[in-house]
Amino acid sequence: xxxxxxxxxxxxxxxxxxxxxxxxxxxxxxxxxxxxxxxxxxxxxxxxxxxxxxxxxxxxxxxxxxxxxxxxxxxxxxxxxxxxxxxxxxxxxxxxxxxxxxxxxxxxxxxxxxxxxxxxxxxxxxxxxxxxxxxxxxxxxxxxxxxxxxxxxxxxxxxxxxxxxxxxxxxxxxxxxxxxxxx
Amino acid sequence: xxxxxxxxxxxxxxxxxxxxxxxxxxxxxxxxxxxxxxxxxxxxxxxxxxxxxxxxxxxxxxxxxxxxxxxxxxxxxxxxxxxxxxxxxxxxxxxxxxxxxxxxxxxxxxxxxxxxxxxxxxxxxxxxxxxxxxxxxxxxxxxxxxxxxxxxxxxxxxxxxxxxxxxxxxxxxxxxxxxxxxxxxxxxxxxxxxxxxxxxxxxxxxxxxxxxxxxxxxxxxxxxxxxxxxxxxxxxxxxxxxxxxxxxxxxxxxxxxxxxxxxxxxxxxxxxxxxxxxxxxxxxxxxxxxxxxxxxxxxxxxxxxxxxxxxxxxxxxxxxxxxxxxxxxxxxxxxxxxxxxxxxxxxxxxxxxxxxxxxxxxxxxxxxxxxxxxxxxxxxxxxxxxxxxxxxxxxxxxxxxxxxxxxxxxxxxxxxxxxxxxxxxxxxxxxxxxxxxxxxxxxxxxxxxxxxxxxxxxxxxxxxxxxxxxxxxxxxxxxxxxxxxxxxxxxxxxxxxxxxxxxxxxxxxxxxxxxxxxxxxxxxxxxxxxxxxxx
Numbered sequence: 017x018x019x020x021x022x023x024x025x026x027x028x029x030x031x032x033x034x035x036x037x038x039x040x041x042x043x044x045x046x047x048x049x050x051x052x053x054x055x056x057x058x059x060x061x062x063x064x065x066x067x068x069x070x071x072x073x074x075x076x077x078x079x080x081x082x083x084x085x086x087x088x089x090x091x092x093x094x095x096x097x098x099x100x101x102x103x104x105x106x107x108x109x110x111x112x113x114x115x116x117x118x119x120x121x122x123x124x125x126x127x128x129x130x131x132x133x134x135x136x137x138x139x140x141x142x143x144x145x146x147x148x149x150x151x152x153x154x155x156x157x158x159x160x161x162x163x164x165x166x167x168x169x170x171x172x173x174x175x176x177x178x179x180x181x182x183x184x185x186x187x188x189x190x191x192x193x194x195x196x197x198x199x
Numbered sequence: 200x201x202x203x204x205x206x207x208x209x210x211x212x213x214x215x216x217x218x219x220x221x222x223x224x225x226x227x228x229x230x231x232x233x234x235x236x237x238x239x240x241x242x243x244x245x246x247x248x249x250x251x252x253x254x255x256x257x258x259x260x261x262x263x264x265x266x267x268x269x270x271x272x273x274x275x276x277x278x279x280x281x282x283x284x285x286x287x288x289x290x291x292x293x294x295x296x297x298x299x300x301x302x303x304x305x306x307x308x309x310x311x312x313x314x315x316x317x318x319x320x321x322x323x324x325x326x327x328x329x330x331x332x333x334x335x336x337x338x339x340x341x342x343x344x345x346x347x348x349x350x351x352x353x354x355x356x357x358x359x360x361x362x363x364x365x366x367x368x369x370x371x372x373x374x375x376x377x378x379x380x381x382x383x384x385x386x387x388x389x390x391x392x393x394x395x396x397x398x399x400x401x402x403x404x405x406x407x408x409x410x411x412x413x414x415x416x417x418x419x420x421x422x423x424x425x426x427x428x429x430x431x432x433x434x435x436x437x438x439x440x441x442x443x444x445x446x447x448x449x450x451x452x453x454x455x456x457x458x459x460x461x462x463x464x465x466x467x468x469x470x471x472x473x474x475x476x477x478x479x480x481x482x483x484x485x486x487x488x489x490x491x492x493x494x495x496x497x498x499x500x501x502x503x504x505x506x507x508x509x510x511x512x513x514x515x516x517x518x519x520x521x522x523x524x525x526x527x528x529x530x531x532x533x534x535x536x537x538x539x540x541x542x543x544x545x546x547x548x549x550x551x552x553x554x555x556x557x558x559x560x561x562x563x564x565x566x567x568x569x570x571x572x573x574x575x576x577x578x579x580x581x582x583x584x585x586x587x588x589x590x591x592x593x594x595x596x597x598x599x600x601x602x603x604x605x606x607x608x609x610x611x612x613x614x615x616x617x618x619x620x621x622x623x624x625x626x627x628x629x630x631x632x633x634x635x636x637x638x639x640x641x642x643x644x645x646x647x648x649x650x651x652x653x654x655x656x657x658x659x660x661x662x663x664x665x666x667x668x669x670x671x672x673x674x675x676x677x678x679x680x681x682x683x684x685x686x687x688x689x690x691x692x693x694x695x696x697x698x699x700x701x702x703x704x705x706x707x708x709x710x711x712x713x714x715x716x717x718x719x720x721x722x723x724x725x726x727x728x729x730x731x732x733x734x
Contacts, residue, residue, distance in 0.1 A: 049218050050310040054299045062630050065662035066305060099694070103654040104307055105229070160693075164231070164650050167689045171647035178411070178458045181421070 021138040073097040102160035115150040226355045228255045231651035237398035244402040249391025266390045273389045287374045288325045297366040306655035314366035314376040357383040361641035363600035385497045397643035400492040408487045409454035415484035421457045434717035437474045446481035452523025453489040453681035462684045464723040468708025486511035489525040495643040502539040519549040520566040526680025530605035536564045554579040574611040583712040592675045593622040598635035599680035619710035624671040630663035640686030661694035
């Protein structure tokens with residue numbers, strides 16, 4: 017991946033706190049109002065694990081946007097957020113949307129300073145990196161979903177193994193009842 | 200399967216969807232968030248009304264024609280019977296202390312999982328029907344009409360509460376949302392809206408004596424299989440008896456532990472302990488279930504299913520009952536059994552024949568949990584233990600909801616663990632003991648079709664385990680609940696695959712030095728028994 021140009025890197029590093037804060041605010045706004053209050057409450061990581069992990073994850077991803085991408089840490093930070101969103105009431109597009117919002121936030125924050133052609137070119141590098149992060153996010157999100165599906169398959173297989181173990185299959189069709197499905 | 204958005208929807212991804220008030224926010228029965236409804240034949244078996252084939256995804260839930268009357272009559276009856284319900288309906292001051300304490304709210308971000316709002320789902324109907332302000336001012340005072348959408352909402356949210364009672368710990372009035380959930384589920388039962396993961400085990404337990412519906416020979420065969428394993432590992436032959444009249448003690452483990460790993464390893468450990476001390480006990484193929492899914496159905500059903508424990512104890516002429524490693528069994532025994540099925544005046548105060556300890560707190564129920572029994576044995580040095588056999592395990596203890604918040608079973612499992620395992624670390628204070636987080640699958644929600652929901656609900660617990668895993672290298676999550684042993688393994692696989700799950704007595708079995716045993720080279724899972732010295 018192309019290295020982030022120094023001028024922009026410096027600018028963004030200075031503005032990290034405010035950008036990540038706005039980014040976190042945006043992410044929280046995806047939840048109902050009563051929940052937003054809880055997520056932003058600043059309570060301990062055990063009382064507010066979702067808020068804590070979202071915040072830490074965004075912090076980590078922002079650092080990765082500026083630095084050379086360390087793929088392990090980078091994936092870990094994305095996983096922190098996406099693993100939660102994958103099991104909540106978000107569609108896939110809603111779950112990943114937060115990554116693209118970063119582009120908007122950076123532009124807003126650098127508004128006054130983006131008057132040179134050079135900086136615009138540098139911004140394109142950053143935005144390309146953010147797009148690449150989004151591509152990785154799709155993969156991670158799907159891995160989380162696949163784990164859920166595999167867990168379901170394994171539960172059903174486990175039930176079958178238990179039934180076999182107690183020889184219920186030998187007792188005829190009436191005994192072969194899996195958990196009721198109307199689907 | 201996820202629905203592909205239409206082109207115009209694709210261009211209009213709303214990063215911030217419109218916010219609606221809780222009464223205006225409809226329920227979305229997405230796959231993964233709800234449990235399959237109860238099978239008609241299971242309802243018929245136990246006499247529950249309105250058996251039929253239906254799905255929460257259908258528009259028409261095929262409710263009885265007079266469903267509204269049934270619900271209102273049912274609510275009225277329960278308000279008269281249960282003073283606690285009347286109090287809980289009236290006394291909430293919306294202080295918000297409970298609001299962020301429910302693991303389902305924390306994990307899902309859905310405000311209707313806040314205990315205060317969950318109770319409002321029922322309270323709003325109560326207010327409309329029973330309070331003057333509610334009748335006149337309606338929505339302004341949080342009152343609303345009962346309609347089918349409300350029933351759908353009840354089904355969605357009262358089968359998202361695991362009756363763990365964490366909220367009640369923080370409520371200044373002690374409002375027990377678990378009781379509200381129990382009542383709501385009773386009301387839903389009256390019109391035939393229940394889940395199969397509760398109702399079919401109930402029907403099985405009613406007909407065959409245990410939740411899995413295993414017939415006597417199946418139970419005995421399964422136990423024989425475990426006994427063979429014990430013999431392979433230790434060289435010792437254990438011969439438990441079944442349905443033996445005149446035995447001193449009736450031992451009733453949860454049936455899941457006979458068949459499902461890792462509970463099977465726990466039962467092996469328990470059998471080894473009971474053999475080693477020469478306890479005079481019998482199992483029963485009739486009272487073959489320590490658990491009681493009737494607790495998740497209704498008061499009447501809990502009583503009905505629990506009755507067989509005392510009936511069998513009387514028939515066999517035992518002195519007292521020893522329960523296995525089960526969570527909600529403890530709650531039923533400790534909080535309900537005496538009122539439901541007592542007095543057990545044909546039984547005695549449980550007294551350990553090995554140590555002489557009289558378990559006075561169980562004077563009236565005559566039933567104790569095996570961790571109370573084993574911790575007492577260890578306290579009196581009646582078991583020879585070599586904890587170094589568990590050195591490859593770095594353990595933490597998950598307080599199951601029912602033992603911890605149904606009062607009392609906090610120290611005994613820990614005492615045992617500290618004597619059988621050299622590496623034990625507690626999770627943070629606000630996540631253990633009375634503050635413990637639920638596994639996300641309790642009270643009958645441990646099925647596979649609601650896996651997403653379980654992962655949400657279990658996230659706070661998994662988050663705490665992750666902390667001790669990172670800090671201390673914890674690789675084993677121990678517990679004393681059979682439902683936990685079924686629900687925590689997938690939870691760990693999703694959030695923290697480096698951590699495994701086991702019962703407390705599995706570690707006891709590993710550490711137990713038995714008289715006449717061969718040299719132990721394997722643990723109860725047939726894995727090489729490595730100590731730190733071997734590395």
